[in-house]
Amino acid sequence: MLARACADVGLDDTGARVLRCVNNAVYRLDRHPIIVRIALTPGLRRRAFAAVEAARLLDRHRVPVVQPARGVPQIVHVEGHVVTFWLRAADTGRTPTIVELARLLRRLHRVPSAGAALPQWDPVTDLRIRIHDARLRGWPDADLDLLARRCDAIEEALSTVRYQLPESVIHGDAQVDNLIATPGGAIWCDLDTACVGPREWDLVPVAVRQLRFRHRTDQHRQLADAYGFDVIRWPGFPVLRELRELKLAAVGMPIARDVQSRTELRRRLHSIRTGDTTTQWTPYR
Structure with a gap:
């Protein structure tokens, strides 16, 4: 191809x-x-x-x-x-910092959304598409039916969320992994999820990563301090957290080909099925 x-x-x-x-x-x-x-x-x-x-x-x-x-x-x-x-950007190989992520988010969120030829934030539809694609690939119906039911519940819950920050252009998957450190500073990459939507969504990936994955430093606290908003303390966070975790499970279906990746996907699906919010996850390999 x-x-x-x-x-x-x-x-x-x-x-x-x-x-x-x-x-x-x-x-x-x-x-x-x-x-x-x-x-x-x-x-x-x-x-x-x-x-x-x-x-x-x-x-x-x-x-x-x-x-x-x-x-x-x-x-x-x-x-x-x-x-x-x-x-191809001139990548220095340095890992961008959380403070750089916060600064770039503030600049990104100041871009006017009026007239932007970008889609409106619609994460549940994206999830349903992933589920449909996994069904065509023969993934077990029990897992897909679970995710479909959670999509229905999240869609209903999202209708009740009241956002505190203004709507704007957002990245949609804002994390250090989607920055490149160039000689002139960090820049955005991986813009597939860019859209117009709630700014809170751009603060969720780092928060969920802190809660679900093992980190020695509190990257969420660094982001909250540098950006000026603590998304975990916001009342709508539990809904957006589950939405993010559903995405982190579904994204593994096309790539869970080896034993380690399948084991990790099973761990994530079990967490979702049982409502377990404390089990630590590991990155897909």
Whole structure:
């Protein structure tokens, strides 16, 4: 698929290297300073369009962000998948800090949402699409029915949430892993979930990661102090936490091929099934 996509736009994929393969198959080309992203879930192909539009929007408002590759067509369709091409950022290899994440969030959230050609925040629909895709792949009905029921409950609960912060352009998956440390500072990447929605949602990933994964430092506290809002103390947090955890379970279904990943996915599904909010999770491998 990579070879065909590159051939269609006149690029050479010789020596290309896989960087990761979760929501997207992401490749680094050896012969060009370009990153290739292939959307893996057919029902979420529209997010590739949102990513390109978000990058252009943020750049217009001087928010540091990765750039679509110039001189290369956007978007390319190959075998039912959507492929996008991005200019490879000068990555220093340094891990961006939580304080940098907070600063970039504040800049991102100041981008005017009026007139932005971005979708409205609709996370439950994305979850339902993932569940449908997993059903087509033959994942056990008991697990999928569980997630579908939780989607129904979350959708109802979301209708009662009262947000404290203004709606704005949001990243949708705001965490340090979605920043690149360049010589000029950290920049945004992985914009598939960019949309117009509640700012609180951009503060949830770090909070949930602190609660569910093992960290020696309190990254949530660092983010809350630097951003100026503690999402855990906000009354709507439990609903958004469960929504985030449902996503963290569902995203593992297409990639849980080895014993370790399947074991981790089972742990997450068991937590959701039993209402266990304390069991520690580990990253998918």
